[in-house]
Amino acid sequence: MSMKERILKLYNLNKIDRELSELISLRGDIPARIDDLSSEKKQLDDRANELRGELDDINSSESNVQSENDELLKKIEKNDELLRSGALKSNKEYDALAKEIDDAETKIKNNEKAAKEDNSARKAAIENELVLIAGQLEDVNVELDQNLKELEELTKQTGEEEKELTSQRDELLKDIDPEDLAHYERISSVKFGEAVAVVRKGSCLGCYSSIPPQKAIEIRTADKFYSCESCGRILIAEEIITA
Numbered sequence: 001m002s003m004k005e006r007i008l009k010l011y012n013l014n015k016i017d018r019e020l021s022e023l024i025s026l027r028g029d030i031p032a033r034i035d036d037l038s039s040e041k042k043q044l045d046d047r048a049n050e051l052r053g054e055l056d057d058i059n060s061s062e063s064n065v066q067s068e069n070d071e072l073l074k075k076i077e078k079n080d081e082l083l084r085s086g087a088l089k090s091n092k093e094y095d096a097l098a099k100e101i102d103d104a105e106t107k108i109k110n111n112e113k114a115a116k117e118d119n120s121a122r123k124a125a126i127e128n129e130l131v132l133i134a135g136q137l138e139d140v141n142v143e144l145d146q147n148l149k150e151l152e153e154l155t156k157q158t159g160e161e162e163k164e165l166t167s168q169r170d171e172l173l174k175d176i177d178p179e180d181l182a183h184y185e186r187i188s189s190v191k192f193g194e195a196v197a198v199v200r201k202g203s204c205l206g207c208y209s210s211i212p213p214q215k216a217i218e219i220r221t222a223d224k225f226y227s228c229e230s231c232g233r234i235l236i237a238e239e240i241i242t243a
Protein backbone atom coordinates (compact mmCIF):
# COMPACT_ATOMS: atom_id res chain seq x y z
CA MET A 1 0.00 0.00 0.00
CA SER A 2 1.32 3.39 -0.94
CA MET A 3 2.02 6.07 1.64
CA LYS A 4 -0.77 8.15 0.11
CA GLU A 5 -3.23 5.32 0.66
CA ARG A 6 -2.09 4.87 4.24
CA ILE A 7 -2.71 8.55 4.98
CA LEU A 8 -6.08 8.39 3.21
CA LYS A 9 -7.11 5.39 5.34
CA LEU A 10 -6.42 7.37 8.49
CA TYR A 11 -8.37 10.31 7.09
CA ASN A 12 -11.35 7.99 6.46
CA LEU A 13 -11.01 6.50 9.93
CA ASN A 14 -11.15 10.01 11.38
CA LYS A 15 -14.37 10.67 9.44
CA ILE A 16 -16.03 7.55 10.84
CA ASP A 17 -14.81 8.31 14.36
CA ARG A 18 -16.23 11.82 14.11
CA GLU A 19 -19.67 10.50 13.11
CA LEU A 20 -19.56 7.89 15.87
CA SER A 21 -18.69 10.43 18.51
CA GLU A 22 -21.51 12.68 17.31
CA LEU A 23 -23.95 9.80 17.76
CA ILE A 24 -22.59 9.05 21.19
CA SER A 25 -22.77 12.70 22.21
CA LEU A 26 -26.54 12.60 21.54
CA ARG A 27 -26.83 10.50 24.69
CA GLY A 28 -25.56 13.48 26.66
CA ASP A 29 -24.90 12.82 30.31
CA ILE A 30 -27.32 9.90 30.55
CA PRO A 31 -24.65 7.15 30.59
CA ALA A 32 -22.68 9.00 33.27
CA ARG A 33 -25.89 9.48 35.27
CA ILE A 34 -26.63 5.76 34.99
CA ASP A 35 -23.15 4.97 36.30
CA ASP A 36 -23.62 7.33 39.25
CA LEU A 37 -27.05 5.93 40.11
CA SER A 38 -25.83 2.35 39.82
CA SER A 39 -22.98 2.94 42.22
CA GLU A 40 -25.30 4.80 44.61
CA LYS A 41 -27.67 1.84 44.47
CA LYS A 42 -24.84 -0.56 45.19
CA GLN A 43 -23.69 1.47 48.20
CA LEU A 44 -27.21 1.49 49.63
CA ASP A 45 -27.61 -2.24 49.03
CA ASP A 46 -24.26 -2.94 50.69
CA ARG A 47 -25.17 -0.81 53.70
CA ALA A 48 -28.58 -2.50 54.03
CA ASN A 49 -26.95 -5.93 53.89
CA GLU A 50 -24.43 -4.89 56.52
CA LEU A 51 -27.26 -3.71 58.81
CA ARG A 52 -29.32 -6.87 58.25
CA GLY A 53 -26.24 -8.91 59.12
CA GLU A 54 -25.77 -6.98 62.34
CA LEU A 55 -29.45 -7.44 63.20
CA ASP A 56 -29.16 -11.19 62.57
CA ASP A 57 -26.11 -11.33 64.85
CA ILE A 58 -27.98 -9.52 67.63
CA ASN A 59 -31.02 -11.76 67.25
CA SER A 60 -29.00 -14.93 67.26
CA SER A 61 -27.00 -13.82 70.28
CA GLU A 62 -30.31 -13.06 72.01
CA SER A 63 -31.64 -16.48 71.18
CA ASN A 64 -28.36 -17.98 72.46
CA VAL A 65 -28.94 -16.11 75.70
CA GLN A 66 -32.44 -17.54 75.78
CA SER A 67 -31.21 -21.10 75.41
CA GLU A 68 -28.43 -20.48 77.94
CA ASN A 69 -31.07 -19.25 80.38
CA ASP A 70 -33.20 -22.33 79.70
CA GLU A 71 -30.20 -24.51 80.54
CA LEU A 72 -29.52 -22.52 83.70
CA LEU A 73 -33.15 -22.83 84.79
CA LYS A 74 -33.03 -26.61 84.35
CA LYS A 75 -29.89 -26.73 86.44
CA ILE A 76 -31.50 -24.65 89.18
CA GLU A 77 -34.52 -26.96 89.29
CA LYS A 78 -32.32 -30.02 89.47
CA ASN A 79 -30.20 -28.57 92.28
CA ASP A 80 -33.34 -27.44 94.07
CA GLU A 81 -34.68 -30.98 94.03
CA LEU A 82 -31.40 -32.29 95.37
CA LEU A 83 -31.45 -29.75 98.18
CA ARG A 84 -34.98 -30.68 99.18
CA SER A 85 -34.43 -34.44 98.86
CA GLY A 86 -32.26 -34.51 101.96
CA ALA A 87 -29.80 -36.74 100.14
CA LEU A 88 -26.95 -34.36 100.81
CA LYS A 89 -24.44 -35.63 103.30
CA SER A 90 -22.62 -32.49 104.36
CA ASN A 91 -23.01 -28.76 104.83
CA LYS A 92 -20.20 -28.32 102.40
CA GLU A 93 -22.18 -30.06 99.63
CA TYR A 94 -25.25 -28.09 100.59
CA ASP A 95 -23.40 -24.76 100.45
CA ALA A 96 -21.85 -25.64 97.12
CA LEU A 97 -25.26 -26.42 95.58
CA ALA A 98 -26.81 -23.28 97.07
CA LYS A 99 -24.01 -21.22 95.58
CA GLU A 100 -24.49 -22.82 92.17
CA ILE A 101 -28.15 -21.90 92.26
CA ASP A 102 -27.31 -18.37 93.33
CA ASP A 103 -24.77 -17.96 90.55
CA ALA A 104 -27.17 -19.33 87.96
CA GLU A 105 -29.88 -16.91 89.03
CA THR A 106 -27.49 -13.98 88.82
CA LYS A 107 -26.35 -15.10 85.37
CA ILE A 108 -29.96 -15.37 84.17
CA LYS A 109 -30.71 -11.87 85.41
CA ASN A 110 -27.63 -10.46 83.71
CA ASN A 111 -28.46 -12.26 80.48
CA GLU A 112 -31.96 -10.88 80.46
CA LYS A 113 -30.75 -7.42 81.25
CA ALA A 114 -28.15 -7.53 78.48
CA ALA A 115 -30.65 -8.86 75.96
CA LYS A 116 -33.28 -6.24 76.73
CA GLU A 117 -31.40 -3.10 77.59
CA ASP A 118 -28.22 -3.19 75.55
CA ASN A 119 -29.64 -4.33 72.22
CA SER A 120 -33.02 -2.68 72.00
CA ALA A 121 -31.61 0.79 71.26
CA ARG A 122 -29.23 -0.57 68.61
CA LYS A 123 -31.99 -2.69 67.08
CA ALA A 124 -34.30 0.32 66.85
CA ALA A 125 -31.53 2.38 65.24
CA ILE A 126 -30.90 -0.35 62.68
CA GLU A 127 -34.59 -0.66 61.85
CA ASN A 128 -34.80 3.12 61.38
CA GLU A 129 -31.81 3.21 59.11
CA LEU A 130 -33.17 0.29 57.08
CA VAL A 131 -36.45 2.15 56.54
CA LEU A 132 -34.49 5.23 55.46
CA ILE A 133 -32.38 3.19 53.05
CA ALA A 134 -35.47 1.51 51.59
CA GLY A 135 -36.88 4.97 50.79
CA GLN A 136 -33.62 6.12 49.20
CA LEU A 137 -33.38 2.91 47.19
CA GLU A 138 -36.87 3.45 45.86
CA ASP A 139 -35.94 6.96 44.65
CA VAL A 140 -32.70 5.74 43.09
CA ASN A 141 -34.47 2.87 41.34
CA VAL A 142 -37.13 5.17 39.88
CA GLU A 143 -34.51 7.56 38.53
CA LEU A 144 -32.34 4.72 37.27
CA ASP A 145 -35.29 3.20 35.40
CA GLN A 146 -36.09 6.54 33.80
CA ASN A 147 -32.52 7.00 32.61
CA LEU A 148 -32.25 3.44 31.32
CA LYS A 149 -35.48 3.86 29.35
CA GLU A 150 -34.29 7.17 27.92
CA LEU A 151 -30.98 5.62 26.91
CA GLU A 152 -32.78 2.67 25.35
CA GLU A 153 -34.99 5.05 23.37
CA LEU A 154 -31.99 7.06 22.14
CA THR A 155 -30.05 3.92 21.31
CA LYS A 156 -33.02 2.58 19.36
CA GLN A 157 -32.96 5.72 17.20
CA THR A 158 -29.22 5.74 16.59
CA GLY A 159 -28.41 2.06 17.06
CA GLU A 160 -28.68 1.07 13.40
CA GLU A 161 -26.47 3.92 12.27
CA GLU A 162 -23.97 3.18 15.00
CA LYS A 163 -23.85 -0.49 14.03
CA GLU A 164 -23.27 0.42 10.40
CA LEU A 165 -20.46 2.86 11.27
CA THR A 166 -18.84 0.36 13.61
CA SER A 167 -18.78 -2.32 10.94
CA GLN A 168 -17.34 0.16 8.43
CA ARG A 169 -14.70 1.00 11.01
CA ASP A 170 -13.86 -2.66 11.61
CA GLU A 171 -13.57 -3.19 7.87
CA LEU A 172 -11.26 -0.19 7.52
CA LEU A 173 -9.06 -1.28 10.44
CA LYS A 174 -8.19 -4.47 8.56
CA ASP A 175 -6.29 -2.32 6.06
CA ILE A 176 -4.53 -0.10 8.56
CA ASP A 177 -1.07 -0.91 9.77
CA PRO A 178 -1.02 -1.33 13.59
CA GLU A 179 1.75 1.26 13.89
CA ASP A 180 -0.23 3.77 11.83
CA LEU A 181 -3.25 3.08 14.03
CA ALA A 182 -1.22 3.60 17.22
CA HIS A 183 0.08 6.89 15.79
CA TYR A 184 -3.49 7.93 14.93
CA GLU A 185 -4.87 6.98 18.34
CA ARG A 186 -2.12 8.77 20.20
CA ILE A 187 -3.05 12.04 18.50
CA SER A 188 -6.79 11.36 18.53
CA SER A 189 -6.80 10.91 22.30
CA VAL A 190 -5.34 14.37 22.94
CA LYS A 191 -7.10 16.16 20.06
CA PHE A 192 -10.69 15.26 20.92
CA GLY A 193 -10.94 12.59 18.24
CA GLU A 194 -9.49 14.76 15.48
CA ALA A 195 -6.16 13.20 14.57
CA VAL A 196 -6.10 14.09 10.88
CA ALA A 197 -6.28 17.64 9.51
CA VAL A 198 -6.81 18.74 5.92
CA VAL A 199 -4.42 21.24 4.37
CA ARG A 200 -6.30 23.76 2.26
CA LYS A 201 -4.72 26.78 0.60
CA GLY A 202 -1.65 26.61 2.76
CA SER A 203 -3.47 26.28 6.08
CA CYS A 204 -3.99 23.43 8.54
CA LEU A 205 -7.75 23.18 8.94
CA GLY A 206 -7.21 21.61 12.35
CA CYS A 207 -5.75 24.73 13.93
CA TYR A 208 -5.81 27.31 11.09
CA SER A 209 -2.12 27.99 11.27
CA SER A 210 -0.40 28.57 7.94
CA ILE A 211 2.00 26.10 6.42
CA PRO A 212 5.11 27.19 4.50
CA PRO A 213 4.57 26.79 0.71
CA GLN A 214 7.47 24.36 0.33
CA LYS A 215 6.04 22.11 3.05
CA ALA A 216 2.56 22.32 1.52
CA ILE A 217 4.02 20.94 -1.71
CA GLU A 218 5.70 18.10 0.16
CA ILE A 219 2.47 17.28 1.93
CA ARG A 220 0.79 16.94 -1.49
CA THR A 221 3.39 14.37 -2.53
CA ALA A 222 2.45 12.34 0.57
CA ASP A 223 5.78 10.50 0.60
CA LYS A 224 5.62 10.20 4.38
CA PHE A 225 3.51 11.24 7.36
CA TYR A 226 3.61 14.99 7.86
CA SER A 227 2.47 16.57 11.11
CA CYS A 228 1.26 20.10 11.73
CA GLU A 229 3.94 21.94 13.67
CA SER A 230 1.29 23.87 15.63
CA CYS A 231 -1.31 21.25 16.53
CA GLY A 232 0.51 17.99 15.90
CA ARG A 233 -2.24 16.51 13.71
CA ILE A 234 -1.48 14.23 10.78
CA LEU A 235 -1.76 16.37 7.66
CA ILE A 236 -3.43 15.42 4.41
CA ALA A 237 -3.58 17.66 1.34
CA GLU A 238 -7.09 18.47 0.17
CA GLU A 239 -6.03 17.45 -3.36
CA ILE A 240 -5.49 13.87 -2.16
CA ILE A 241 -9.03 13.59 -0.77
CA THR A 242 -10.71 15.06 -3.84
CA ALA A 243 -8.54 13.19 -6.32
Ligand SMILES: [Zn+2]
Nearest residue numbers: 204207228231
Ligand atom coordinates in the same frame (compact mmCIF):
# COMPACT_ATOMS: atom_id res chain seq x y z
ZN1 LIG B 1 -2.62 22.31 12.81
